[in-house]
Amino acid sequence: xxxxxxxxxxxxxxxxxxxxxxxxxxxxxxxxxxxxxxxxxxxxxxxxxxxxxxxxxxxxxxxxxxxxxxxxxxxxxxxxxxxxxxxxxxxxxxxxxxxxxxxxxxxxxxxxxxxxxxxxxxxxxxxxxxxxxxxxxxxxxxxxxxxxxxxxxxxxxxxxxxxxxxxxxxxxxxxxxxxxxxxxxxxxxxxxxxxxxxxxxxxxxxxxxxxxxxxxxxxxxxxxxxxxxxxxxxxxxxxxxxxxxxxxxxxxxxxxxxxxxxxxxxxxxxxxxxxxxxxxxxxxxxxxxxxxxxxxxxxxxxxxxxxxxxxxxxxxxxxxxxxxxxxxxxxxxxxxxxxxxxxxxxxxxxxxxxxxxxxxxxxx
Numbered sequence: 001x002x003x004x005x006x007x008x009x010x011x012x013x014x015x016x017x018x019x020x021x022x023x024x025x026x027x028x029x030x031x032x033x034x035x036x037x038x039x040x041x042x043x044x045x046x047x048x049x050x051x052x053x054x055x056x057x058x059x060x061x062x063x064x065x066x067x068x069x070x071x072x073x074x075x076x077x078x079x080x081x082x083x084x085x086x087x088x089x090x091x092x093x094x095x096x097x098x099x100x101x102x103x104x105x106x107x108x109x110x111x112x113x114x115x116x117x118x119x120x121x122x123x124x125x126x127x128x129x130x131x132x133x134x135x136x137x138x139x140x141x142x143x144x145x146x147x148x149x150x151x152x153x154x155x156x157x158x159x160x161x162x163x164x165x166x167x168x169x170x171x172x173x174x175x176x177x178x179x180x181x182x183x184x185x186x187x188x189x190x191x192x193x194x195x196x197x198x199x200x201x202x203x204x205x206x207x208x209x210x211x212x213x214x215x216x217x218x219x220x221x222x223x224x225x226x227x228x229x230x231x232x233x234x235x236x237x238x239x240x241x242x243x244x245x246x247x248x249x250x251x252x253x254x255x256x257x258x259x260x261x262x263x264x265x266x267x268x269x270x271x272x273x274x275x276x277x278x279x280x281x282x283x284x285x286x287x288x289x290x291x292x293x294x295x296x297x298x299x300x301x302x303x304x305x306x307x308x309x310x311x312x313x314x315x316x317x318x319x320x321x322x323x324x325x326x327x328x329x330x331x332x333x334x335x336x337x338x339x340x341x342x343x344x345x346x347x348x349x350x351x352x353x354x355x356x357x358x359x360x361x362x363x364x
């Protein structure tokens with residue numbers, strides 16, 4: 001049987017967030033969710049109906065004694081249609097699960113994602129200059145901080161544009177068009193690279209949709225490249241109304257997906273990106289202490305800090321040493337990421353690249 005954790009502290013924190021209805025504190029229903037680790041072990045949690053993804057991550061971090069570095073995330077995995085995405089920290093986990101069909105093997109995974117908020121620190125790795133245009137300033141004069149501010153400002157929001165492949169609705173064929181992403185939605189041009197309104201065909205908007213990675217774009221959807229992503233309406237269970245898209249390289253896909261996340265969630269993503277110490281919620285401010293017993297199951301032991309520098313791995317018991325490992329792994333990931341991005345050969349990245357900062361990750 002899947003073990004269940006006592007989440008009384010989460011129940012209390014949710015009650016504090018509840019709104020007053022007709023002068024009375026609304027009662028939150030308790031529901032059971034199941035969260036999977038990378039090794040497919042799982043935990044069942046009884047949680048209040050308004051629990052957020054960040055709440056769940058904090059619970060797993062505390063229970064598994066992980067380094068809380070803001071890179072842990074929940075991943076929504078939909079194997080029946082080959083999709084997965086980041087569940088944003090502010091999203092309701094119960095609402096995410098409510099969009100699943102009864103006969104699907106959909107899952108929530110607890111996983112590291114080092115790049116989740118990296119675009120705030122290293123915009124040059126995410127927004128190549130040839131894909132970004134600003135209505136207010138020349139591209140070359142935009143600093144990194146100005147670019148991010150413009151993305152978060154609805155009145156000065158830049159456009160994203162490049163060629164993408166799109167799968168024709170109701171068919172298995174793909175066509176290549178010039179796409180433009182604006183605050184109002186995603187469009188493609190029916191006449192070359194023209195941005196005139198009469199040449200723009202509306203594709204999707206994002207208030208009732210999410211952006212997903214295509215896990216097997218070629219095998220499942222016959223895409224021309226492996227760099228597939230899609231726009232999926234919240235309530236859609238099948239593939240009928242999926243907007244299936246495909247980029248020419250990974251850098252382009254990352255740019256499109258990142259900007260869609262920013263357009264959808266805006267300033268909330270910036271708030272989410274703040275260090276955990278600045279994001280104290282009632283999980284850590286409750287008077288009731290969290291039970292963090294050192295007794296762990298086998299699945300929990302698979303998430304503890306490890307050192308693989310020697311001939312065989314060992315569990316790191318010293319918190320200071322665990323943090324050092326976290327820093328080293330985060331820096332290694334950034335070096336590899338920078339090398340991978342540069343390998344795409346785009347010479348027009350934004351000016352003044354920012355050096356990689358400190359840690360975002362750990363072996364947990």
